[in-house]
Amino acid sequence: MPRCLLSPLDLTVEELDELMDTAMDIMKDPEKYSHTMDGKVLATLFFEPSTRTRLSFEAAMLRLGGKTMGFHSADSSSATKGETVADTIRVMSQFADICAMRHPKEGAALVAAEKSDIPIINAGDGGHQHPTQTLTDLMTIKALKGHFDNLTVGMCGDLKFGRTVHSLIRALVRYENVKFIFISPKELMLPGYIRDDLLIRNNVEFREVTKLEDVLSELDLLYMTRVQRERFFNEEDYVRLKDFYILDRKKMELAGKDMLVLHPLPRVNEIATEIDDDPRAAYFKQVRYGMFIRMALILKLLDVKVK
């Protein structure tokens, strides 16, 4: 199996640091990296629609001098003819040098990685993992906070199906004394494999609450998430839960002056636009950091070093 990124834990803390250093260097001197991927092709296989993640990967590859190809939904792929993920990736391995894949089914990226000759980057597999969003989140925290240790991190919204939340928790528990406060309605609480097997087993300090206002003053970082319609089998449940939390100016008054607000985007109603200009709102900066960290990741997985 080639070197792939399926989960944030595929990278050690040292490798993550190295990746973030590379991303910072790219931000400082983009010209130095602008031809590192000349002649290389990135396949973006998106069996599920996504604008931001796909374009972020494409922008990353183009800015490194490479080219991109792929499809943007399962409808425009051979999946409609019944082709398996395993076969699709075997074919794509013949055309491209590296692949970013998003698929609605959990574990699809692992199936692809097992059959691939080229590095696979998991760009989201259902509600399971979304490691490059995690790299984006970590990069944003590193750039704006400067450290990960001793942070109190609030995670709010859909913690059950929100893959970005699961991936970020896995990454953050590796740092010293990170505490979590999980804010969600009962129906959208963390799944057992995160709460029991990861947090409890590793003695990570955490609390689960339902009211956002009660904990805002304690947080160094608030990670807001969208309640995703596509994760529900029942429209009624979605309608009932979608506006459970709305972060607005009034609530922001309860938060500390250095508390960062992150969001994987797209947002719907969970963050009122009135706080977009608040200096603590970091979600648009996050998008830019995401592109630079993906550039660094492509270089790493293709083992390209720039002096």
Add this chain to the structure above:
Amino acid sequence: MAEKDKTEKGKTQYKLYVGKIEEGFVIDHITPGNGMKIYHDLGLDKLNCAVAIITNALSKKMGRKDMIKVEMPLRAYDLDIIAFLDHSATVDIIQNGEIIDRPKMELPREIRNVISCKNPRCITSTERELEHIFVLTDVKSGTYRCRYCETKYSAS
């Protein structure tokens, strides 16, 4: 095996008789009602040898129990899966009609194609010919999770 017999009064009656095996293994102390499931899950239905399944036998230890006797030449046969299928079951290895070993059952690290992932969002629900693989993630609680989506296996 059920055998026809004549009583002293000349009436026909059936007796339940399962003979001793010369070479093979006996899975004993199976939770009553679980015998047929273990028979299928172990793939014993695919073996070309004599297999006896006894259900609801009297047991001093358990009250009632199921048992499976398999007459077959001894060879490497993965019996660890039994520890996963039924916690109370024990195994006796038989040679020349005698018990030569009573191996300690340990939960297998990995289970392939015995149980299926029930998560409808898992790739195993749509990808053809993909093996159903479960990995032991917590020995203490005996927790198995799907290799692909990490959903915890639950029998119900």
